[in-house]
Amino acid sequence: xxxxxxxxxxxxxxxxxxxxxxxxxxxxxxxxxxxxxxxxxxxxxxxxxxxxxxxxxxxxxxxxxxxxxxxxxxxxxxxxxxxxxxxxxxxxxxxxxxxxxxxxxxxxxxxxxxxxxxxxxxxxxxxxxxxxxxxxxxxxxxxxxxxxxxxxxxxxxxxxxxxxxxxxxxxxxxxxxxxxxxxxxxxxxxxxxxxxxxxxxxxxxxxxxxxxxxxxxxxxxxxxxxxxxxxxxxxxxxxxxxxxxxxxxxxxxxxxxxxxxxxxxxxxxxxxxxxxxxxxxxxxxxxxxxxxxxxxxxxxxxxxxxxxxxxxxxxxxxxxxx
Numbered sequence: 001x002x003x004x005x006x007x008x009x010x011x012x013x014x015x016x017x018x019x020x021x022x023x024x025x026x027x028x029x030x031x032x033x034x035x036x037x038x039x040x041x042x043x044x045x046x047x048x049x050x051x052x053x054x055x056x057x058x059x060x061x062x063x064x065x066x067x068x069x070x071x072x073x074x075x076x077x078x079x080x081x082x083x084x085x086x087x088x089x090x091x092x093x094x095x096x097x098x099x100x101x102x103x104x105x106x107x108x109x110x111x112x113x114x115x116x117x118x119x120x121x122x123x124x125x126x127x128x129x130x131x132x133x134x135x136x137x138x139x140x141x142x143x144x145x146x147x148x149x150x151x152x153x154x155x156x157x158x159x160x161x162x163x164x165x166x167x168x169x170x171x172x173x174x175x176x177x178x179x180x181x182x183x184x185x186x187x188x189x190x191x192x193x194x195x196x197x198x199x200x201x202x203x204x205x206x207x208x209x210x211x212x213x214x215x216x217x218x219x220x221x222x223x224x225x226x227x228x229x230x231x232x233x234x235x236x237x238x239x240x241x242x243x244x245x246x247x248x249x250x251x252x253x254x255x256x257x258x259x260x261x262x263x264x265x266x267x268x269x270x271x272x273x274x275x276x277x278x279x280x281x282x283x284x285x286x287x288x289x290x291x292x293x294x295x296x297x298x299x300x301x302x303x304x305x306x307x308x309x310x311x312x313x314x315x316x317x318x319x320x321x322x
Contacts, residue, residue: 025091026181028166033085033179035078041174044074074174081175084118084168088139092185093146097315098153099280100192105148106161106185110139117141119170125149126163126180153189156276156319161185190315195278199286200266259304260286260293276318283318287311297321 037045048071055063093107112118122134139145153159167178227236227247237248262282267275279295286293287306294304295314302314 023182024184025089026183028085028088028090028179028181030086033082033177035082035175035177038169038174038176041074044070044174048074074172077172078175080171081168081177084121084170085166085177085179087115088112088118088166090164090166090181090183092183095185095187097188097190097312097319098159099190100153100156100277102153103150104153104159104187104189105150106187107146107148108183109144109146111144112139113142113144115141119168121166121168123147123149123164123166125151125161126165156189156191156273156321158186159189188316188319190319191273191276191280193277193281193284195274195281197281197285199260199282199291200262260291261296261304262286262293263296264298265296272321276321280315280318283311283314 048067051063051067051070054060055067089111091109091111093109095104095106098104118139120136120138122136124134135147135149137145137147149161149164151159151161161183164181164183165178166181167176169176227249235250237250240246240248262279264275264279267278270278283293283295287310290306292304292306295302295317297317300317302310302317
């Protein structure tokens with residue numbers, strides 16, 4: 001086998017090992033920065049060649065001087081282009097769960113402490129269909145800055161950031177240096193909250209002999225929700241209405257508050273994705289209204305509760321449902 005091909009294969013294996021997807025941060029070193037001439041660089045080299053041939057043909061000392069001066073500037077620009085990426089540390093930041101049909105915002109930190117300023121760095125995901133326009137930014141010297149990359153959430157489950165490409169043509173645009181960045185950075189994508197908005201309260205409340213949470217069966221004030229047709233006028237916040245605000249319903253908790261169960265059996269006749277979207281919508285509406293709710297899926301059950309942690313557990317179960 002050709003020795004050149006062998007060295008190239010070893011280089012690729014080394015790149016995969018040192019920048020595996022298990023990394024939470026990556027430092028760009030010399031082994032993982034590549035640099036090639038741009039079209040403008042090749043054209044400039046061709047012009048320098050013509051100038052050199054003309055200087056030799058006419059034995060023009062000023063032509064020699066100008067040609068070698070431009071060539072030396074070109075060689076220096078190679079070092080500056082390479083140094084614009086060398087030693088940059090990329091770290092993962094925060095990312096919030098998203099819903100199908102929206103975008104997840106992945107936050108990245110660029111640590112440039114102890115390093116000079118870096119100019120005109122361009123970032124995009126690979127493949128490029130998620131971010132057709134690269135993100136362009138410069139980093140001041142000895143600073144730590146952050147930026148976000150938007151990734152379309154097309155299906156539920158875990159969404160990885162994927163491979164990033166950072167490149168630069170600074171300072172003269174004659175050379176292009178780039179590096180591949182692999183980070184272990186994922187987020188959850190929940191089903192799209194779609195379907196019937198009315199909560200399945202009536203039948204369950206009658207079985208338990210409990211008051212309807214929309215009517216506020218307790219004595220402890222727990223918050224407000226938006227007015228809906230059929231709500232009791234007794235619980236309307238008339239002071240807010242008099243001030244010209246939206247119609248709001250006072251909610252009360254206590255012994256009279258119903259417990260809501262969201263069951264897979266109630267939606268299993270639908271398409272799986274549509275059924276999960278319906279359960280997702282009910283969970284969001286119940287949590288916003290301050291109602292205690294439970295979730296029953298074929299492989300797991302969540303006892304009635306409320307709050308951010310309970311909502312996150314239920315939505316995670318929907319996102320990873322198989």
